[in-house]
Amino acid sequence: MPELPEVEVSRLGIQPYLEQHIIQSVKVHNGKLRWPVPEEVQLLEGEKVLAVKRRAKYLLIESKHGTAILHLGMSGNLRVVDSKEPLKKHDHVEIILASGKSLRLNDPRRFGAFLWQGAGEDHSVFEKLGPEPLTELFTAEYLFEKSRGKKQPIKQFVMDNHVVVGVGNIYANESLFKAGIHPKKEAGKISLKRYQLLTPIIKETLSAAIKQGGTTLKDFAQSDGKPGYFAQELLVYGRKGEPCVSCETPLKEIRLGQRSTVYCSKCQR
Template identity: 70%
Template structure:
């Protein structure tokens, strides 16, 4: 599943091609995605895209009458292509623009979404989301206060979108290793001092992934729209059974919330 950095790079990739562009046509080739595609999406025809934003893992294409919400689901991706380029299998939604380009949502498993939001009214999907991790609203104090009394493992806690959005499995593994916090430690037993260490690490880890992903943007319109997990040296994720890069202890794996969790039993307490 695309994580926050991958979705942010998709936003950065499509924005130069569609921002301030007039939508000539909206084509819905398949309405049966994770949720039915609402008819309101077609009302943006003849209107200009005035901004391309991200909230958690959702992208919002803003117009003066409302916003199209896009979600990539498990396997979805976006492509910018010439309008005349033939459709690919699983191209479910496309927007044609006055500049001759089309934005296409391709999703083989159909867990993605194309929804509608009216101005000044957050979609119900956004109602209980936590703060964005790269903003000033995401602080150590926020994590500390939300964690009091919680017995859930710290890794699951920081991956909870009600606590903070967008800290997916890869980046939770990496952040906890860098902070020296065992992923199974109860969130309620993590001190404020350790949250003060963890919070900037989460921010830096996500920001670095976005920055590294930015190197793909020059070719975005010619690519398959899949920025992928960026060419970075992952310290623990995907390295089960290999030596820790800090102490050479063999990295271990447990399952938390049905997700692979890799850690160093010596470096993380």
């Protein structure tokens, strides 16, 4: 599943083709996604796209009447194509623009979503979401207070969308390694001082991934629309058994919350 940096780069990729452009029509070829596509999405027709934003892993296409909410799920992708280009298999929803371009949501497994939020409303998918990690609301003091009394392993704690959104498996692995924190350590037993080390590392790790993805995104309309994972120098993720970049101890792998967790038993305490 794409993580926050990949979704943010998708936003940056589609933004120039949608923002301040008029939507000619919305076509739903298969409305049976994770949730049924609501009829209200037709309210976008004839409207100007005011902004393309992101909340957690959701993309928001805003208009005067409301906002289309897109989620890529496990296998979804977005493509910007000429509107006359033939549909591909699994192209479920498309936004056709007056410019002659179309934004198409392709999702083979149909775990993605195309939802609607009326102007001035708050959709239920955003209820109880924690702060965005790249904002001033996400601080060491916030994490410290939120973690008090928590026996949950720190890796699962920072991956909990109720705590903070968008810190997925790859970036949790990498951030904890850089901070020298063992992924199984109880969140409630981590000091404020260590959270003051971890929090900026999470921000830096996510920001670097977004920047790297942005530099490789030459023309979103020419790509296959798949966010993928950017070619990065990953320090621990996917490197089970390989030497630690700091101490050369073979990296270990465990499962936490059914997710692969790679760490250095010497550097992370």
